Amino acid sequence: MTTTMIPPLTTDGVASPPASTNSVAAQRRSVPAAILRYGLPPLISFVIAIGVWYAVSYLILSPARRFLLPPPHEVLIDSLLDPTHVGPMLDALVVTAKVSLVGFLFAALIGVTIGVVMSRGSFLERAIYPWAVVLQVIPVLAIVPLIGLWFGYGMVARTIVCVIIAIFPIIANTHFGLVSVDKGAHELFTLGKASMFQRLTKLEFPSALPSMMTGFRTASGLVVVGAIIGDMFFAKGQPGIGTLLDIYRARLQSDDLIAAIVLASLFGILVFGIFGVLNAMVNRRR
Structure with a gap:
């Protein structure tokens, strides 16, 4: 003999929907709210920022000085949507991205090693x-001449700045994460006669990963900031986006200068966002 599940009734005598249906509906409602x-x-x-930009261009600057801050639509049409202008910027941005990637890899390798030591x-x-x-507080611009004197003015110097x-x-953060490992876990590894390498790879690194x-x-x-600074001061080799920024500044090409700044900013936001997602994934798995 089988029994039939009767859905619960609401106060007006109408069967209420299943709980799973309610949760799905709640999730659908939460998406627009989020x-x-x-x-x-x-x-x-x-x-608001675009409005302020327009106000400065048209209300504060005279027509003769408007080249100092062209309105947004001129930057968009004359630079960002013009292949002859945006093409060199994108090529330079690729160079800066390569320098950023190499600089980050070296910084990660050296930084993690020093943190472990x-x-x-x-x-x-x-x-x-x-x-x-000292590396954190020293003004990088103050030692740029030394970096160029010792390592030349090409890609190596840019990477060092990064x-x-x-x-x-x-x-x-590596040092903080490693020294914050639970002492009880260390004692368990000691009882298991784990080697230093096993302790580091199986206990300390996994525990320190969020940090x-x-x-x-x-x-x-x-590292993106470092790559752009390196581009501006070490101009040998392929020009990066920082090199173009310096050229546009010298030529008073304000529309191209602003467009290059926008592209560099979007690249920095993209890189930071990617690592933000990776950080959230690591914390969620824990």
């Missing part, structure tokens, strides 16, 4: 950490 919550504020601020003991931490702070700017967050990803995300934004 879009409004997270998408509307940036959209409003973007519209610092975590091996308090003496090593006190001996190395001050030099890491590493100097981006390495500190990786060192600091390391935070360092990588911060460094991903800094």
Whole structure:
């Protein structure tokens, strides 16, 4: 004998929908709400920024000085939508992206290594950490002449600038993550007679990964800045977007200058966003 499940009745005698249906409906309702919550504020601020831009161009600057800040539609039509103008910018952006990628890889490799060495003991931490702070606080522009004198004015020098700017967050977050591993877990590995390599790869790195990803995300934004600075000061080889920025500034090509800044900013936002997603994925899996 089989029984038939009767859905519960509401107060007016109508059967209520299943719980799964309610959850699906709730999720569908939450999507537009999330879009409004997270998408509307940036959209409003973007519209306000464009309005301020137009106001400065047409209300503050005289027609003779309007070339200093062309209105947005002129930048869009004359630069971003003109293949003869945007083509060299995109080619230069590819060069800057390559420098950023190489610089980030070296910064990650060196930074993680230094963070691991610092975590091996308090003496090593006190001996190395001050030099890491020096790399963080030293004005990069002050040592650019030395970098060019020692390493030339090409891609190697640009990569070194990227590493100097981006390495500190990786060192600091890697070290913090490694020394924050639970002591009870360390004792279990000690009881299991784990080697130093096993302890590092199977306990410390997995536990420190969220902190390391935070360092990588911060460094991903800094490395783009470093690549652009390197482009501006080391002009040998293929020009990067920073090289074009310097050229447009010297020629007073404000529309191309603003367009190049927009492309560089979008590239930086894209890189930072990618690492933000990776960081969220790592934290979700934990």
